[in-house]
Amino acid sequence: SQELEQSPQSLIVQEGKNLTINCTSSKTLYGLYWYKQKYGEGLIFLMMLQKGGEEKSHEKITAKLDEKKQQSSLHITASQPSHAGIYLCGAELRAAGNKLTFGGGTRVLVKP
């Protein structure tokens, strides 16, 4: 979606290295959700951010939402082959209702 830009489109990292994915909008992000998808499968919920400056972590994955609530990043520390997949950010671009607009996705490949 042009309303939500996700970068990079793809990423190849060596196992053990860190990686960062960005999600940017010109509009306010009332809710920002990170999901992971394996090809041909459903989406697995990772994290939800709603407040400006918010940061959440789970295992080796950290997600942040900037103070202006227009940009989010997903950071993976010491990547492992299990981190491979497609990462998608989804955003609520309106205050009411939870309809999501998705970014283009980032394909992550972790080389052993």
Next chain:
Amino acid sequence: GAVVSQHPSRVICKSGTSVKIECRSLDFQATTMFWYRQFPKQSLMLMATSNEGSKATYEQGVEKDKFLINHASLTLSTLTVTSAHPEDSSFYICSASPGTDNQPQHFGDGTRLSIL
């Protein structure tokens, strides 16, 4: 955690056939469910919002007579692709949310539709 079940996972059928896909929330009630379409190597595109007990809300460019949505109960929404043609081949995926504050959408495993 919240679980959404989608069935079938894969359909292969002839052109002109109508195909029904079911989306069920297994452990919560969902007044709203969402239907998405995903083309190869692309992101999810919202097709419609399914509202329990009322008509679905379709996104611009989505033919409501082509993609019939029924949300007859708080745990089940169905998407019927009517008179499917090869260009309808795609990956269809549904999601549901408990609807309370601070609850994310949970997704089904998707349905791969192939029209011959």
